[in-house]
Amino acid sequence: MFKFLSGLFSRDIGIDLGSANIVVYVKGCGIIIDEPSVLAVRKIGNKGKKEVIAFGHPAKRMIGKTPQGIETVRPLQHGVIADFDMTEQMVGHYMVSANQGRRLLAHPRVAICVPACVTEVEKRAVVDATLGAGAREAFVVEEPLAAALGTGLPINEPRGNMVVDIGGGTSEVAVLSLGGVVISNSLRTAGDDLDSAIVAMLRQNYTLSIGDSTAEEVKFTIGSVIPLEEELEMEVKGRDLMDGLPKVVKVTSIEVREAIEPIIVRIEDMLRYALEQTPPELVKDVVDQGLVLTGGSSQLRGLSNRFSEAMNVPVHMAEQPLYSVAMGLGKLLETVDRGDKIAVTVDHSTI
Numbered sequence: 001m002f003k004f005l006s007g008l009f010s011r012d013i014g015i016d017l018g019s020a021n022i023v024v025y026v027k028g029c030g031i032i033i034d035e036p037s038v039l040a041v042r043k044i045g046n047k048g049k050k051e052v053i054a055f056g057h058p059a060k061r062m063i064g065k066t067p068q069g070i071e072t073v074r075p076l077q078h079g080v081i082a083d084f085d086m087t088e089q090m091v092g093h094y095m096v097s098a099n100q101g102r103r104l105l106a107h108p109r110v111a112i113c114v115p116a117c118v119t120e121v122e123k124r125a126v127v128d129a130t131l132g133a134g135a136r137e138a139f140v141v142e143e144p145l146a147a148a149l150g151t152g153l154p155i156n157e158p159r160g161n162m163v164v165d166i167g168g169g170t171s172e173v174a175v176l177s178l179g180g181v182v183i184s185n186s187l188r189t190a191g192d193d194l195d196s197a198i199v200a201m202l203r204q205n206y207t208l209s210i211g212d213s214t215a216e217e218v219k220f221t222i223g224s225v226i227p228l229e230e231e232l233e234m235e236v237k238g239r240d241l242m243d244g245l246p247k248v249v250k251v252t253s254i255e256v257r258e259a260i261e262p263i264i265v266r267i268e269d270m271l272r273y274a275l276e277q278t279p280p281e282l283v284k285d286v287v288d289q290g291l292v293l294t295g296g297s298s299q300l301r302g303l304s305n306r307f308s309e310a311m312n313v314p315v316h317m318a319e320q321p322l323y324s325v326a327m328g329l330g331k332l333l334e335t336v337d338r339g340d341k342i343a344v345t346v347d348h349s350t351i
């Protein structure tokens, strides 16, 4: 639905509710929260009741290390809500933090993102969780649109603007023109799947069992998608599946690249398909101006070069790939504050 937003937001916040990270923008203040979308919970009794004992970074540090009775939860998987109650608690917690702990004032209007691929039911769940967490109103903005705004693309012009967001749970591509999404494609495959591929490779090649956090560290340290001038290697510690004892193996960037290759190929296919669907006049703009690559996983070594070759278009890296979506939401909030009109696709719900 196309709407002109004007003067709709007061003390407003924008929330990039990602599978891996939650980033909160407060109007007039900028980005004030950047935390992993993780909670640690303690089970109370045997009726399935749970009490949250940590949010964000402290909770992420507990992954794979919790004693009995405590577990870590990632309430969003592949861009959608997997655990409604935990999502609501997490959003509520950060809404209060955004209001400097003033719980009573924590009823802001909230602009929140969903991947372009979500179903109406999944979108409704995000709205309900936001309202349930205490928001007065919830505006749902399509993630690629916010990402494009956040990277500074002139999306309101009659010009093809292509943005690619590779996050933790979803990979998305969109072409925008005149303030709206012309075409978009998504895959529920991204950084988390790269980690899983590394876990599987170590199990298969070395009978080594490691957790997701270690796999992510391997990805950061030696992950790449093109051959490197000097290939990298690192020691990885885990448990040998054969005898159950601790084991250390040396892993190279070549092995990691091979392990994640099928996922990168799937993402490339999605990008090519998006270009095929794009009207020719807009493709011409993309070829001239290039596309903008954002999202945490866009920082994988060599990804921009790889996409540039695969699609034959210039690729520009976003300045702050982890913040593009939240910055875009912020721009939306700040722009309407100045009384400017901006055409965007939003859905709006009130309690």
Ligand SMILES: Nc1ncnc2c1ncn2[C@@H]1O[C@H](COP(=O)(O)OP(=O)(O)OP(=O)(O)O)[C@@H](O)[C@H]1O
Pocket: 017, 018, 019, 020, 021, 022, 078, 079, 166, 167, 168, 169, 170, 171, 190, 191, 192, 216, 219, 220, 223, 295, 296, 297, 298, 299, 300, 301, 321, 322
């Ligand atoms: N330097 C890096 N190299 C490779 N991957 C990285 C790097 N930094 C972060 N990542 C990955 O980026 C992902 C998180 O990105 P981001 O915060 O954009 O995702 P998200 O918005 O939470 O998820 P989504 O939008 O898919 O729901 C994680 O999988 C993380 O491992």
Ligand SMILES: [Mg+2]
Pocket: 016, 018, 019, 165, 167, 168, 295, 325
């Ligand atoms: Mg994201």
